[in-house]
Amino acid sequence: MLTPGRDATPGGHEPALEVVFRRDYARLVALARLLIDRPEEAEEIVQEAFVRAYAAGDRLEQRDDPRAYVQRSVVNLARDGLRRRRTVRRAPVPLVVSGDGADVDAIGDENRREIVAALRTLPERQRACVALRYLLDLSTAETALALEISTGAVKTHLSRGLAALQAALEDLR
Amino acid sequence: MNLDDDSMDPPDDLDIPEDPVVGRLRTALTALADRVTAPDDLWESIEREGSARAGGQQRGKIVLAALLATAAVIAAVVVVRLTDAPTPDPVITMATEPDGHEDGSGLLTDTPADSWVRLLGKLPAGAITPQTGLSIQDLARARAQTGAEPLPDTTTEEAWRAHSQALFGRDDALTGELFLPSPAEVRAELGFGPEQIDQIITWGVGEHSGYVATGRFDPTTIATTVAAEPTWGPELDTREQDGLTVHRWSRDARLTNKRTPVRDLGVGGQLIVGDGWIAWTKTDADVEAIIDAFLDPAGSLAGIAAVRSAADSADQAGLTEAEILLRGPEERSTTAPPAPQPGLPAIDQPLTTSGGSGRPSTDSVVQFRLDYGTEVEAAANLAAFTATWPAITDPVPQVARDGTGLVATFTAPGALQLTGTYADGLESPLGFGYFITFFNVRAEPLDRPDLSDSRPTQAEILADGTVTDDEYRVAFWTFVECAEEAGASFSTITETPDGGYFYSTTGTQGDDCYGQLFMQVDMTWQTSR
Numbered sequence: 001m002l003t004p005g006r007d008a009t010p011g012g013h014e015p016a017l018e019v020v021f022r023r024d025y026a027r028l029v030a031l032a033r034l035l036i037d038r039p040e041e042a043e044e045i046v047q048e049a050f051v052r053a054y055a056a057g058d059r060l061e062q063r064d065d066p067r068a069y070v071q072r073s074v075v076n077l078a079r080d081g082l083r084r085r086r087t088v089r090r091a092p093v094p095l096v097v098s099g100d101g102a103d104v105d106a107i108g109d110e111n112r113r114e115i116v117a118a119l120r121t122l123p124e125r126q127r128a129c130v131a132l133r134y135l136l137d138l139s140t141a142e143t144a145l146a147l148e149i150s151t152g153a154v155k156t157h158l159s160r161g162l163a164a165l166q167a168a169l170e171d172l173r
Numbered sequence: 174m175n176l177d178d179d180s181m182d183p184p185d186d187l188d189i190p191e192d193p194v195v196g197r198l199r200t201a202l203t204a205l206a207d208r209v210t211a212p213d214d215l216w217e218s219i220e221r222e223g224s225a226r227a228g229g230q231q232r233g234k235i236v237l238a239a240l241l242a243t244a245a246v247i248a249a250v251v252v253v254r255l256t257d258a259p260t261p262d263p264v265i266t267m268a269t270e271p272d273g274h275e276d277g278s279g280l281l282t283d284t285p286a287d288s289w290v291r292l293l294g295k296l297p298a299g300a301i302t303p304q305t306g307l308s309i310q311d312l313a314r315a316r317a318q319t320g321a322e323p324l325p326d327t328t329t330e331e332a333w334r335a336h337s338q339a340l341f342g343r344d345d346a347l348t349g350e351l352f353l354p355s356p357a358e359v360r361a362e363l364g365f366g367p368e369q370i371d372q373i374i375t376w377g378v379g380e381h382s383g384y385v386a387t388g389r390f391d392p393t394t395i396a397t398t399v400a401a402e403p404t405w406g407p408e409l410d411t412r413e414q415d416g417l418t419v420h421r422w423s424r425d426a427r428l429t430n431k432r433t434p435v436r437d438l439g440v441g442g443q444l445i446v447g448d449g450w451i452a453w454t455k456t457d458a459d460v461e462a463i464i465d466a467f468l469d470p471a472g473s474l475a476g477i478a479a480v481r482s483a484a485d486s487a488d489q490a491g492l493t494e495a496e497i498l499l500r501g502p503e504e505r506s507t508t509a510p511p512a513p514q515p516g517l518p519a520i521d522q523p524l525t526t527s528g529g530s531g532r533p534s535t536d537s538v539v540q541f542r543l544d545y546g547t548e549v550e551a552a553a554n555l556a557a558f559t560a561t562w563p564a565i566t567d568p569v570p571q572v573a574r575d576g577t578g579l580v581a582t583f584t585a586p587g588a589l590q591l592t593g594t595y596a597d598g599l600e601s602p603l604g605f606g607y608f609i610t611f612f613n614v615r616a617e618p619l620d621r622p623d624l625s626d627s628r629p630t631q632a633e634i635l636a637d638g639t640v641t642d643d644e645y646r647v648a649f650w651t652f653v654e655c656a657e658e659a660g661a662s663f664s665t666i667t668e669t670p671d672g673g674y675f676y677s678t679t680g681t682q683g684d685d686c687y688g689q690l691f692m693q694v695d696m697t698w699q700t701s702r
Contacts (some may be wrong), residue, residue: 021216026209030202041378047219048379055425067174075380076428076438112201117696119198133193135202148430148439166194168693 017053017066024067025050028074033082034119034131035078050074071136071146075128118168126161129154211616232679264265280470280481287313287387289488289495290481292372292476295385295450297462300376300474306498309484309529310347313338313371314387318532323368326357341494342530342537343662349375351384351453354434362405363444364398366389366452383442383454385463390593392418392446402405403431405441415464420444426455479544483527490582491533498526521550521622523579539583543574551577560682621650631693640698649674652691654685673698 011023025046032042049070056069119127125147132143140158146153178314284290289309301307315321321339324332324377334344341347351359351367360366365388373386399420400406423429429439436442444458445452452463466473475481480497487495523543530539543558545551551574558579562570568585577683628651634644661683 004561018216019570021211021219024501025211027206029209030206033205044380047215050219050425052380054219056427072428079438111197112204114696115194115197116205119201121692121696130198131202134198135206162194162198165198168696169194169197 002128017050017070018072020067021050024070024136026044031071031131031135032074034116034135035075035124035128041043045077046070046074048077057134068142068145071132071142072136072148075132075146079124113164114169118165121168122161122164126157126164129157130165133158201550236271250516273380280473280475287372289372289484292374292385292387293481293484294465294470295447295452295463296374296376296474297459297466298472298477299462300374300495301477301480301499303499305376305378305382307480307495308375308494309372309487310375310494311372311488311492311531312339312340314491314531316491318491323699324356326360327355329355342532346494349384350435350437351386353437358434360600361398362402362433363453364395380455381459383459385450385453387450390446390449390451395444395446396420399444405436408441415468416447417464417467418446419460419464420446421460424457450581479524479546479577482576483525484545486542486578486580487527487529487540490531490538490572492529492531492538492540494531495527495540499524516544518557520554521545523554536584539585541581542578544578546577548574548577551579555579592666610612613680621653622647624651624654631690634694635697645673645694645698648691648694652683652686655686655690659683659686661686 028046028049029042032045036042036045052073053066053070119130122130128147129143132138132146133140138146140151140154143158144154147154281291281294289311292309319340321336330353333347337347338344347367351370351373354362356366356368369390370386370388372388373384375384376382395413396418399409400411402409405422408422412419412421421443423443426440429441431441432439440455442455443452443457445454445460445463447467452460454460454463470476471581476486477499480499484495485499492640524543525544526542527544528539528541530537532538543551543554545554555574556574558581559572562572568583571580571582571584573580624647629644629647631648634640634648642649
């Protein structure tokens, strides 16, 4: 009998969810920071996603890939939080006044800061597609699964998001 | 256009080329992730919490406070908490409540049936945390104060916004599962419509979140409707518990693809139906906690003195909505207070900050409040609190101590736009409605530059590759003016200590102005710092 949230990885004995945690925690936090307007809540969202996956236990093992489950949870929790706080703030704030400012500063290179700042100006869905694809290295199909949309929609969002990023970055030159 | 619709899929051969921006993007995102480290014991905390939830034990909550020790290093501290709120006041007396159950706490005795304190008595103390505040809206009062017309059944999001504007003076006050769908859709799914809601508290985030509302609900109609609803009806499990009816569609916020107008995330949810009130939430644990709070208000939000005072104060002032944020004892003892604005005396961190607005007469009322643990502590901070407001002269705020609270009340005809500078350092500004973070704030009118002569374009400003503070300021106010002309309303505009701006606006009017007039300047200015 497996304990909740645990499974054997091929050729090993590590619990599957813990493997996802060790491997992906940092990238998932970065993803959440890009998706929400209060980056300081990113860690809480990711932890909540892992707790939820752990608590799902057998149900998770039978129905879903732990990594996909956690990714989807992070996206949905971020989206849920955003909807509740839709009144709170608009684009310019995070880079200046919250902890996120230090976070982005910590990237340490002006080019990179520009990219992240431009990414944050994209519409929510485009931003999520770009982040899942290029931060978590998900395939188009995996991105579609995480967002629960079609692969065609992922391609459209990606295409538009990258075009907008390109335009924004060119304008800065 | 619905981009999530399969029918809109582009051809498969439209693949995404690995253009140069992708390489830069990958590098930047990798750098962002590389700055995140998981504390050593975080996984163990997740295991404990996950096991507790799986076993239906008392839930704790993992809270991670990110500490930015330097601009280059991000450290994180994980605190596992079993309770999220201060210990409620001790039991006082026994009384029988109009709701039909005994209130051993006596906290609700002599409170009117429609008081906000009584509303607080239906949510557990853990519903407010330092990370997630409460939002209280009194729709019945707002309808009475404004005379706003009820919404038609086929309301669109645009009409919702107009209705919100009419009731609360901002167009995004009514959002979430119960307000984004049309009234007919909510009614068809849950057996009641938003027009039947008189008061509502929105609480929590993510899995542990929901609503508690009072109103004119018909339990029989609700029971019939939810049983017959085609998508979720087949999964319905209904039980009677402690005089309440609990409709339960899924345990613990399980995500599904069964999305409906109300359940836009595919979470079945749980609905508690009482006499004149309902609660909508997502987990078994939260249902039990709500029922426990209802049966014994000593363990409810009404049992937290500072929260009760904040809500009661707003209620007594005739406000139609208010937000309450909690700062618990732990935060008070472990977090260094922010440096005060120049010229402002230091102020102790309160237990709660709260504020809201309403229109109890022909004038609008905006109220801000801090609550401390004792009257002595409140009195000691009155001078510092009073020093926040002298620059506001039209109208002159009324500043006073009210028990353990410090209150600033503004009365003015029409909507009140507050601007000012803030020195926060502990949390992000709130920005809802007519409420700015006023903790250690200097509130004063911001000067708008005269834009009548020249309005440089972004290209002109960026021609030399730099953005001066003056250029940034002109571009910002040009954007504001454009957005206002497009119909946007800026409820708050505050200037940050480094010369940037925080603003809160409603609706989507003027969104184009941001891109056309300010976005590139904003990004350049911000990234240059």
